[in-house]
Amino acid sequence: MSDFTSNFWSVFVTTLTLVAIVACALLLWMAGRRKVVAHADNTTGHLWDVDLAEMNNPLPRWWVWLFLMTLLFGLAYLAAFPGLGSFAGRLGWSMQGEYEAEMAKARANLEPLYARFASMTPEQVAADPQAHAMGERLFMNNCAQCHGSDARGSKGFPDLTDADWLHGGTPEKIRETLTQGRIGNMAPLAAAVGTPEDVRNLSHYVLSLSGSPHDSLRASLGKPKFVTCAACHGMDGKGNQALGAPNLTDDIWLHGWGEATIAEMINNGKVNQMPAQEHKLTEAQIGVLSAYVWGLSNKPGAAR
Structure with missing residues (x-):
């Protein structure tokens, strides 16, 4: 994790970028100063495919100036916009700022479309x-x-x-x-319920609350253990909307039903987020x- 909290990568990217630009400029300078001994026919003596000769002509001036302008443009761009590690650029531009500006513009354009619903009740809408x-x-x-x-x-x-x-x-x-x-959070309750058998019995009691198939003997043994769940779901198992605790007496199961599923919920808990x-x-x-x-x-x- 230290890689993400130190400025190493910022310095690394900045150094690599600037070194690459300087190296390109140095290469151009060295190529312009080097003198190649040419033959009488103005070739270097290098041949490819038998008769393809390399001429000893200097780089075109327009190409050299274009190359230099490209390097200068690169330096100006890196000074104005983000590109050198964590340096934000002199203009202060950012993708976040661009996004927020576009979203603000879109919201301003949408306001007239929704204006007439502002005075209406939700039922009317x-x-x-x-x-x-x-x-x-x-x-x-x-x-x-x-x-x-x-x-x-x-x-x-x-x-x-x-x-x-x-x-x-x-x-x-x-x-x-x-x-x-919303963040829904059911804590693991196995330790408070008791043994694995107690968890199984409680699972069958929870199934019995909605009339789902269950073992009635296990359900009767698990009923006293339901006091652990009642703090959120209520003694009658009808849930508590203030806590987001579901109603256990209907036949609606958000995460599935059955002994194994309910036991897993009791043992491991569950976290949901909207x-x-x-x-x-x-x-x-x-x-x-x-x-x-x-x-x-x-x-x-x-x-x-």
Whole structure:
């Protein structure tokens, strides 16, 4: 890791670049000063393919000046723009700055398109055909990679078309999730639960809460161990949206179901993250997108 915290590579790149430019200039100077003894026919005596002779002509002046101008341009460019290691350049240009300027311009151009939705409620936005089309495009560009083009999710990625919400399914909560992102964290609990047999028994009790196939005897033995889980999921297992703890009494399994899967969750825990969108999308875009996502599970009439 020391390679990434020291300035060695910055100095290395700077030195290599400048040495290469100086070496090119030196090569040109040496080639111009060297005198080659020529024969009477102005050749050097070198032959290729029997009769292809090398002439002893000087470098064309236009080529020499063009070469020098190229070297000077290179030095001027390296002084003005980043190129010499960590030196930022005299003009202060950067890819980050260029990106931010382009994004600011794009957002300014988009504002008029979203202006009329600012005074509408999320429910009205979700029912508006134009807003629905715009929200759909935003979803396909920013959300479909994880939740799928049909928004039904996959293993580890929530289905957005049902009524099961980890952090709440109101338009305000969805907007908060899109803006700030979410980090779901279930700690490993095997040590608190007990032996591997206790973990198996608890897994069957968790399965029993949703009526999933389970061993009733193991479930009865695992019920007392559920107190370890109740701090987040509640004694009734219905979850806690304030903590992002899922409801264990329905038949919706984000990471899969079955004894082995639930035991793995208890033993190893799980961390999930949804990235924040506030740096990618404007506030108006997030408003339209959150209304669209809300509409996926609430089916507003005009949008359908």
